[in-house]
Amino acid sequence: MNTLAFVTITLASVQGVEWKTTAPVECSWGAVAVGFIESQGHAADMFCEYTLAPVVSVRPKTRPDF
Secondary structure, eight states: OOOEEEEEEEEEEETEEEEEOSBOOOOOHHHHHHHHHHHHHHHHHEEHHHEEESOOSSSSSSOOOO
């Protein structure tokens, strides 16, 4: 089962600049973001802090509103 992660991206060319997602996302999102940053001429690193949240919901239907 694929799980979601909090992604942290550190801008290596500027000391102390870092972004962290506020909600769990797929780790591949970070690779896309790093690719964009590097295409702009900056160096960036990333790491994923995995959670237990699955990518695909185990309950495919939402609960009805009463």
